[in-house]
Amino acid sequence: MKKFLAQSYIWIVLILLYSPLIFIAVFSFTESRVLGNWTGFSLKLYENLFSGGMNGSSSLMSAVKNTFIIAVIAASLSTILGTIAAIGIFNLRGRRKQTMQFLNNIPMLNPDVITGVSLFLLFVFLGFSQGYVTVILAHISFCTPYVVLSVLPRLTQLNPNTYEAALDLGATPSQALFKVLIPQLRPGMISGFFLAFTMSLDDFAVTFFTRGTIGLDTLSTYIYTDARKGGLTPELRPLMTLIFLIILVLLIILNVHQARQIKKQKKNEKISKYSAGSGFSHRLSRRS
Amino acid sequence: MANQDVIIDIRHLSKSYGDKKVLDDINFQIRKGEFITLLGPSGCGKTTTLRIIAGFVEASDGEVLLEGSDISGIPPYKRPFNTVFQRYALFPHLDVYDNVAFGLKLRNLPEERIDQLVRRALKLVSMSDYESRDVDSLSGGQQQRVAIARALVNKPQVLLLDEPLAALDLKMRKDMQMELKEMHEKIGITFIYVTHDQEEALTLSDTIVVMNEGRIQQIGTPTEIYNEPQNEFVADFIGESNILNGTMVCDRKVNFIEHEFECVDEGFGENTPVDVVIRPEDIYIMSKLEGAQFTATVKSCTFKGVHYQMFVDTDKGYELMVQDYNAFEVGSTVGLFIKPFDIQVMRKPRTCNSFEGEIIDSTHVWILGESFECRETSLEPGTKVKVDVEFDKIDLQDHQEEGTVDGEVHFILYKGNHYHLTILTAHGDHIYVDTQDIWDKGDLVGINIAPEDLIITECND
Numbered sequence: 001m002k003k004f005l006a007q008s009y010i011w012i013v014l015i016l017l018y019s020p021l022i023f024i025a026v027f028s029f030t031e032s033r034v035l036g037n038w039t040g041f042s043l044k045l046y047e048n049l050f051s052g053g054m055n056g057s058s059s060l061m062s063a064v065k066n067t068f069i070i071a072v073i074a075a076s077l078s079t080i081l082g083t084i085a086a087i088g089i090f091n092l093r094g095r096r097k098q099t100m101q102f103l104n105n106i107p108m109l110n111p112d113v114i115t116g117v118s119l120f121l122l123f124v125f126l127g128f129s130q131g132y133v134t135v136i137l138a139h140i141s142f143c144t145p146y147v148v149l150s151v152l153p154r155l156t157q158l159n160p161n162t163y164e165a166a167l168d169l170g171a172t173p174s175q176a177l178f179k180v181l182i183p184q185l186r187p188g189m190i191s192g193f194f195l196a197f198t199m200s201l202d203d204f205a206v207t208f209f210t211r212g213t214i215g216l217d218t219l220s221t222y223i224y225t226d227a228r229k230g231g232l233t234p235e236l237r238p239l240m241t242l243i244f245l246i247i248l249v250l251l252i253i254l255n256v257h258q259a260r261q262i263k264k265q266k267k268n269e270k271i272s273k274y275s276a277g278s279g280f281s282h283r284l285s286r287r288s
Numbered sequence: 289m290a291n292q293d294v295i296i297d298i299r300h301l302s303k304s305y306g307d308k309k310v311l312d313d314i315n316f317q318i319r320k321g322e323f324i325t326l327l328g329p330s331g332c333g334k335t336t337t338l339r340i341i342a343g344f345v346e347a348s349d350g351e352v353l354l355e356g357s358d359i360s361g362i363p364p365y366k367r368p369f370n371t372v373f374q375r376y377a378l379f380p381h382l383d384v385y386d387n388v389a390f391g392l393k394l395r396n397l398p399e400e401r402i403d404q405l406v407r408r409a410l411k412l413v414s415m416s417d418y419e420s421r422d423v424d425s426l427s428g429g430q431q432q433r434v435a436i437a438r439a440l441v442n443k444p445q446v447l448l449l450d451e452p453l454a455a456l457d458l459k460m461r462k463d464m465q466m467e468l469k470e471m472h473e474k475i476g477i478t479f480i481y482v483t484h485d486q487e488e489a490l491t492l493s494d495t496i497v498v499m500n501e502g503r504i505q506q507i508g509t510p511t512e513i514y515n516e517p518q519n520e521f522v523a524d525f526i527g528e529s530n531i532l533n534g535t536m537v538c539d540r541k542v543n544f545i546e547h548e549f550e551c552v553d554e555g556f557g558e559n560t561p562v563d564v565v566i567r568p569e570d571i572y573i574m575s576k577l578e579g580a581q582f583t584a585t586v587k588s589c590t591f592k593g594v595h596y597q598m599f600v601d602t603d604k605g606y607e608l609m610v611q612d613y614n615a616f617e618v619g620s621t622v623g624l625f626i627k628p629f630d631i632q633v634m635r636k637p638r639t640c641n642s643f644e645g646e647i648i649d650s651t652h653v654w655i656l657g658e659s660f661e662c663r664e665t666s667l668e669p670g671t672k673v674k675v676d677v678e679f680d681k682i683d684l685q686d687h688q689e690e691g692t693v694d695g696e697v698h699f700i701l702y703k704g705n706h707y708h709l710t711i712l713t714a715h716g717d718h719i720y721v722d723t724q725d726i727w728d729k730g731d732l733v734g735i736n737i738a739p740e741d742l743i744i745t746e747c748n749d
Contacts, residue, residue, distance in 0.1 A: 161377030
């Protein structure tokens with residue numbers, strides 16, 4: 001009985017978490033304009049989405065395009081910026097290091113609305129015309145701390161002597177950075193990039209405040225305005241289903257890759273343990 | 289004046305981190321082709337010295353000359369040195385071949401030349417079959433070989449080795465020692481080797497530089513260092529030894545463990561207090577008592593493989609360590625004998641504690657950063673004084689709060705019938721204490737001195 005309760009608990013949690021997604025996915029295969037009405041199986045909505053046979057389909061597609069362009073640019077730039085920042089923070093000592101880490105954590109805990117409003121005020125104050133550039137800058141500013149956070153642990157694991165070894169072998173500091181440090185940080189940078197990418201992808205508040213009035217829409221702002229105009233465009237259902245599937249596949253690839261690497265590492269450790277030769281270890285004792 | 293053979297000349301090298309001085313006026317020269325070892329306990333400054341030579345650390349003071357010219361301003365990647373790091377520091381994202389080729393590729397050598405050199409270097413360290421292996425899949429010994437090949441392939445003028453064998457187990461360490469020595473003979477370049485393992489240093493080196501607390505204690509060949517240690521630290525750190533208080537009666541005659549021995553040392557003056565070092569294998573032990581210089585009772589006897597190690601109590605109550613091929617029964621009385629040239633006599637660095645201080649009032653004196661009660665004195669407050677305290681007149685307390693000053697047990701020397709401790713106070717002063725009590729290194733203690741034991745003399749300068 002106890003076991004049954006424990007098992008059903010996890011299923012209840014999973015159902016609560018995933019039922020909205022499944023609901024949307026299921027109803028993406030019917031034509032009804034109103035969500036929740038099953039009017040028979042149909043791929044019409046998918047067809048509409050790709051052929052453009054719907055009202056305002058061009059603005060939806062451009063919103064999707066904007067979302068991905070912004071996410072790719074913001075994630076790439078924050079990966080570069082965050083990695084450099086992480087190396088800098090790692091090399092600080094004592095109180096200064098703690099302070100920098102603390103400052104890095106604040107933007108992540110700060111509510112998005114506040115980040116959005118303050119960036120909006122900043123751009124107005126500086127006289128920036130708001131649009132693509134301001135949205136990208138804003139996204140970089142809230143994505144970078146996540147990259148820092150995923151690169152820092154990699155740096156801690158690094159053998160600190162490898163950088164010195166590179167210098168010792170004749171590499172200039174910048175050669176040492178690109179040939180030795182960055183390749184070792186790559187896994188951290190990749191997971192930082194994906195974190196930044198998904199953060200940017202689903203951001204609403206910050207984008208809403210920094211997109212200006214030129215009519216720039218990302219997926220989240222498009223859906224927001226669309227919903228206010230009177231019900232969601234039904235073609236959003238297949239779109240969301242597809243985006244969810246893409247993210248799911250990416251996550252699976254990333255996880256499988258990581259699992260393989262861990263396995264490889266373990267195997268290597270095993271090999272070196274066995275090839276270490278005689279397992280005897282003596283210690284000379286001294287009288288003290 | 290400048291010796292043609294000298295490749296590296298280290299002059300007045302000092303390094304401080306904040307208030308902490310880790311190197312204090314280091315001077316030594318390294319000859320071309322020499323295998324020189326920097327030897328000392330952890331924290332003695334040996335690695336810092338190596339890192340200054342490599343260029344990773346900047347000296348606070350002093351200079352490093354390479355063939356006569358100062359290289360202090362030259363970054364590590366332009367110095368003709370290569371380093372083998374303590375934990376190998378191989379590049380985990382590259383395979384064995386690319387690790388070794390790293391330095392050559394940076395120099396833009398033609399592909400075929402790189403290939404040729406890498407293969408030759410891997411052959412030198414017997415790792416030819418491992419070219420495409422992941423470095424993480426290698427054992428410690430194999431990684432170390434790759435690290436050596438990676439350094440040597442660049443044909444450095446000097447190879448720097450920072451405790452390269454410390455992570456290996458004993459048997460592998462011994463094999464690698466022999467290989468390193470052969471490699472050194474084969475390629476003929478200068479090796480600068482850092483280790484805390486005295487046996488390794490004795491085995492490998494042409495010259496040993498013994499360091500402690502940022503200072504050089506002794507420079508010499510392995511035999512010089514072992515047979516003629518210049519101070520207590522070297523005698524205690526290198527090998528096993530009996531270190532005893534003695535008195536130089538006159539030339540060629542020394543008194544210790546309350547017996548008079550003939551020795552070969554001269555020029556100490558008459559009745560001069562000295563330290564005497566006798567290696568445990570230099571004490572002859574026999575069961576017959578006639579012909580012995582003194583007798584003793586065997587207290588313990590342990591088999592050590594090649595020899596037995598025994599602790600004996602002499603007729604006058606001193607404990608000595610003796611090593612012999614034969615075992616002697618515990619409790620039996622034995623005769624002992626020491627040959628004159630096996631007795632190493634060292635001048636004492638000090639015969640009592642000597643502190644600089646200042647009179648506070650008629651019954652108090654300021655020393656060691658605290659006020660101490662002293663015998664009534666007629667000296668004016670503010671007078672600069674020298675305060676002497678005998679080694680055995682310092683009282684150590686278990687609890688720091690019970691002492692006027694607190695400190696830490698820093699160095700322990702057993703002198704046959706008592707311990708000679710060096711205490712480092714919170715203010716950075718050294719206090720030397722003779723005691724019968726057993727303390728451990730690192731113990732925190734409180735320090736008291738009775739008023740009548742402070743011997744105050746006015747400073748005349």
